[in-house]
Amino acid sequence: MACTQEKRELLDAYLDEELTLLEAKQLEAHIYECESCEQHLQELKRSVAIIQSASHFEAPRHFTEGVMNRLPEQPARTKWKHRIRRNPLIVAAAAFLLVFVMSMAGGMGDGQEMVVEGEGQFLLDREQNLVIIPEGSTVDGDLTIRNGDIEINGEVTGTVTVVNGQHLQASASGAAGEIEEINDALEQIWFQVRSFTADLIPSGSDEE
Amino acid sequence: MDIVVKKIVREVKKGNQEAFSELVELYKDKVYHVSYRMIGNTHEAQDIAQEAFLRAYMNIESYDEERKFSTWIYRITTNLTIDRIRKKKPDFHLEDRVSGTENLDYHSQFADDVELPEDQIVKLEMQQWIQEEIMRLPPKYRSAVILKYLEDLSIKEISEILHLPEATVKTRIHRGREALRKRLN
Ligand SMILES: [Zn+2]
Numbered sequence: 093m094a095c096t097q098e099k100r101e102l103l104d105a106y107l108d109e110e111l112t113l114l115e116a117k118q119l120e121a122h123i124y125e126c127e128s129c130e131q132h133l134q135e136l137k138r139s140v141a142i143i144q145s146a147s148h149f150e151a152p153r154h155f156t157e158g159v160m161n162r163l164p165e166q167p168a169r170t171k172w173k174h175r176i177r178r179n180p181l182i183v184a185a186a187a188f189l190l191v192f193v194m195s196m197a198g199g200m201g202d203g204q205e206m207v208v209e210g211e212g213q214f215l216l217d218r219e220q221n222l223v224i225i226p227e228g229s230t231v232d233g234d235l236t237i238r239n240g241d242i243e244i245n246g247e248v249t250g251t252v253t254v255v256n257g258q259h260l261q262a263s264a265s266g267a268a269g270e271i272e273e274i275n276d277a278l279e280q281i282w283f284q285v286r287s288f289t290a291d292l293i294p295s296g297s298d299e300e
Numbered sequence: 301m302d303i304v305v306k307k308i309v310r311e312v313k314k315g316n317q318e319a320f321s322e323l324v325e326l327y328k329d330k331v332y333h334v335s336y337r338m339i340g341n342t343h344e345a346q347d348i349a350q351e352a353f354l355r356a357y358m359n360i361e362s363y364d365e366e367r368k369f370s371t372w373i374y375r376i377t378t379n380l381t382i383d384r385i386r387k388k389k390p391d392f393h394l395e396d397r398v399s400g401t402e403n404l405d406y407h408s409q410f411a412d413d414v415e416l417p418e419d420q421i422v423k424l425e426m427q428q429w430i431q432e433e434i435m436r437l438p439p440k441y442r443s444a445v446i447l448k449y450l451e452d453l454s455i456k457e458i459s460e461i462l463h464l465p466e467a468t469v470k471t472r473i474h475r476g477r478e479a480l481r482k483r484l485n
Pocket of ligand 1: 129
């Protein structure tokens with residue numbers, strides 16, 4: 093026959109190892125004399141042991157691949173997003189610059205990110221999604237701008253491609269290809285990035 | 301928190317998507333296992349587990365680095381699983397029969413079990429029976445029991461994962477344990 097509810101609760105606490113040494117001793121003394129509690133405790137222990145004998149399964153093969161395939165597409169350019177946003181000065185301080193891939197998020201309303209790809213020095217207006225190739229600056233090769241405008245005052249030796257943006261004709265410039273231009277400049281920063289794959293920014297400098 | 305995990309999380313927060321695969325590698329077994337034990341079906345478990353990582357990725361900015369990543373990912377996983385259980389079986393309770401397909405499903409864990417020796421079959425059947433008993437627990441006891449006895453987590457961590465007071469977690473474990481006792485003895 094069953095013992096008291098109080099003893100049942102003590103048995104739970106006992107199994108959870110939450111009784112003081114004295115309480116545990118007292119309960120053990122009771123269990124020694126109470127068949128019902130002894131059986132109850134044995135049954136609980138047995139149940140736990142059975143459940144604990146359940147094997148551990150590993151995730152199926154190709155699990156990680158499956159997850160990575162489900163992630164939203166994210167081109168390499170977004171890598172720069174935080175770095176540039178947090179540390180424009182460090183980026184600007186990089187001495188040689190050559191391939192610049194950048195994306196901007198935030199402050200763009202429609203959620204489209206501006207992307208600039210090219211080799212050379214750019215002046216960037218974040219507020220207006222404008223890239224300016226300043227006078228005296230040469231972009232060696234092609235230049236691509238997405239979701240932004242471009243103004244070319246310097247030179248572009250290759251083709252300028254503007255996707256979802258405009259080429260604002262600012263002057264008779266030396267652009268060999270198509271160019272896109274933007275006119276508002278709230279924050280203008282010179283970006284000089286040696287390579288978009290090179291980690292120019294010392295790791296740690298841009299951490300929160 | 302583990303310094304390696306912290307570094308990976310920071311990389312992911314910076315936008316390094318590839319780094320996320322390292323997080324998945326580190327936690328996929330835990331996540332899959334909890335999900336499988338709670339839902340009792342390998343396909344759904346995989347789907348939920350992958351969804352959990354997807355959500356973790358999408359919400360990585362809200363992850364507090366001062367807390368254990370495992371707690372966070374377990375939390376996402378149990379929420380998703382409980383949600384899935386609710387949708388498929390609103391009135392699941394102790395007396396519900398466990399569907400016969402669970403047997404097949406259990407065996408499907410072992411891709412190469414073409415001809416198992418006798419003792420292996422006994423083990424398999426034993427394992428299958430354990431899972432059936434776990435499935436008979438109401439979901440709210442089931443999650444607490446799995447986290448406690450299969451994942452070996454502390455009451456404190458379980459309370460963070462399930463977002464419940466520690467006393468409630470204990471009560472659920474006690475009730476789950478008692479339900480198992482009645483059936484298994
Ligand atoms: Zn007693």
